[in-house]
Amino acid sequence: MNDEAILSSDKNFTSFSYGKHIIRFRTSPRLERYTRIVEWDHGYIVVMAKYEGHEEEEEYIDLIPILKNLYFDPDEFLAPIKKVRIRYV
Secondary structure, three states: OOEEEEEEEOEEEEEEEEEEEEEEEEEOOOOEEEEEEEEEOEEEEEEEEOOOOOOOOEEEEHHHHHHHHHHHHHHHHHHHOOOOEEEOO
């Protein structure tokens, strides 16, 4: 399995995909797009984001509580992920 996950957004949702899993969660309707990953730390993402009417700004995404709410074992799921990149189709 690859050691890279993908982050993207579409309308009011952010998607985090890894392997066969696509985890979607709500985000601000003003989010235009994520622009750059600053840091990946085992479930915690620091990312630059562009919001409608604003300059690019730093955002923080904590996947641990999201994964727990979906009954994933965060340690097991996140262990193989070494890098996260942004991709828009």
